Amino acid sequence: MTRDQLEHAIRAACDVSNDTELWIFGSQALLGEFPDAPESLRASIEVDIQPKNRPETVDAID
Template sequence: MRRHELEHLIRAAAAVTNEYEIVVIGSQSILGAVADPPAALLQSMEADCYPLKQPELADLIDGAIGELSPFHERFGYYAQGVGPETAVLPAGWQDRLVKLQNENTDLKIGWCLEPHDLAAAKLVAGREKDGPFVQTMLRHGLIQLNTLLDRVQALPVDANAKARLARHAQALA
């Protein structure tokens, strides 16, 4: 997915839900802070999102512009309606959201995760693809290890999990 495609999804999600602000929490939220990230970070053809003020409307996103929808078939990418609980994020993440708003979003707002918050969520998720994603972010200077380690400490997980995630982040660096 490219930035203009994410902008299109924000515009479409806003239209489908009749909401002005959409939160993007998945891997493609990197496109809010980084207009042209490394290709390794652009592999997903979906954006996980929900309306900021009415997250319960995420089902409308799935139904109208989700996987296997006519939208997906036509454009080759789609939005997945999720809830705020989908990602485990560091305390204060809402205050660090990156605003993506322009003519291509029809001036609707896409609130994207700040890259360090995204990386911390990826570490918690711990899927096979998440380590290489975080490693690419580190390698290309999109995030800094010290800030990532601070965000890991702000995660709502127990001390053992924080220590494990910090060791994993250091190994990826």
């Protein structure tokens, strides 16, 4: 996953959850701090996201 792909996932999760703040977990969270992280740290194609203010909408995020 690239930083651009992560940003796309974040925008989509915000739209689906109707929340403007999210928690990002797992290895992809590193892309927030290190957008050019080594390939070995960006191997996962999934990102774990939790809406911060509307946690009940987490199941709507796919």
